[in-house]
Amino acid sequence: DAGITQSPRYKITETGRQVTLMCHQTWSHSYMFWYRQDLGHGLRLIYYSAAADITDKGEVPDGYVVSRSKTENFPLTLESATRSQTSVYFCASRPPGNPYEQYFGPGTRLTVT
Amino acid sequence: QQQVKQSPQSLIVQKGGISIINCAYENTAFDYFPWYQQFPGKGPALLIAIRPDVSEKKEGRFTISFNKSAKQFSLHIMDSQPGDSATYFCAAGGYENFNKFYFGSGTKLNVKP
Numbered sequence: 001d002a003g004i005t006q007s008p009r010y011k012i013t014e015t016g017r018q019v020t021l022m023c024h025q026t027w028s029h030s031y032m033f034w035y036r037q038d039l040g041h042g043l044r045l046i047y048y049s050a051a052a053d054i055t056d057k058g059e060v061p062d063g064y065v066v067s068r069s070k071t072e073n074f075p076l077t078l079e080s081a082t083r084s085q086t087s088v089y090f091c092a093s094r095p096p097g098n099p100y101e102q103y104f105g106p107g108t109r110l111t112v113t
Numbered sequence: 114q115q116q117v118k119q120s121p122q123s124l125i126v127q128k129g130g131i132s133i134i135n136c137a138y139e140n141t142a143f144d145y146f147p148w149y150q151q152f153p154g155k156g157p158a159l160l161i162a163i164r165p166d167v168s169e170k171k172e173g174r175f176t177i178s179f180n181k182s183a184k185q186f187s188l189h190i191m192d193s194q195p196g197d198s199a200t201y202f203c204a205a206g207g208y209e210n211f212n213k214f215y216f217g218s219g220t221k222l223n224v225k226p
Contacts, residue, residue, distance in 0.1 A: 004156075042117075
């Protein structure tokens with residue numbers, strides 16, 4: 001099915017470990033985004049990408065790394081997870097010709113113990 | 114500093130009633146104000162959006178009211194239904210580039226039958 005998928009949907013990891021969250025979209029949208037959602041903060045932009053090999057920082061990029069070698073994939077890596085990174089992570093993409101609307105994936109709930 | 118402030122945090126409305134959610138922003142350069150609806154376990158989905166050149170936009174039972182001088186905007190849900198029970202997020206952005214949006218903290222709406 002066309003759309004945007006995230007994996008895993010749930011992840012528990014320990015402090016200091018590296019973890020990668022995957023995002024895949026089938027629309028071939030150029031723009032892709034990573035957000036974290038925390039109670040009381042809404043959604044905050046971590047990183048975004050305008051195309052393959054083009055990425056830029058958002059509001060809260062510290063502690064995260066992104067890459068985009070293919071248009072359809074946009075993985076988010078926590079190089080050394082901390083408890084403050086416990087959150088729900090959403091990937092999104094933006095269709096061409098519409099500069100504002102974003103389509104969100106189902107989210108990944110990450111717990112860092 | 115929180116760019117977009119949203120209230121209330123939670124809202125209980127009887128079926129058929131009007132749900133009102135308010136947001137305020139700081140940056141007068143914002144030029145796009147979307148509202149997103151999120152059901153449990155799902156990613157947010159664009160509900161309705163407004164530009165600052167109009168004071169009101171209506172789509173079905175959903176209306177955005179925009180007050181540029183007060184830097185406030187609100188979502189009105191008329192004839193609220195149990196199926197409207199969800200978390201609603203306002204957002205603002207678009208002035209730096211189309212990729213950076215600032216979200217409110219969310220309002221959890223419960224419409225009672």
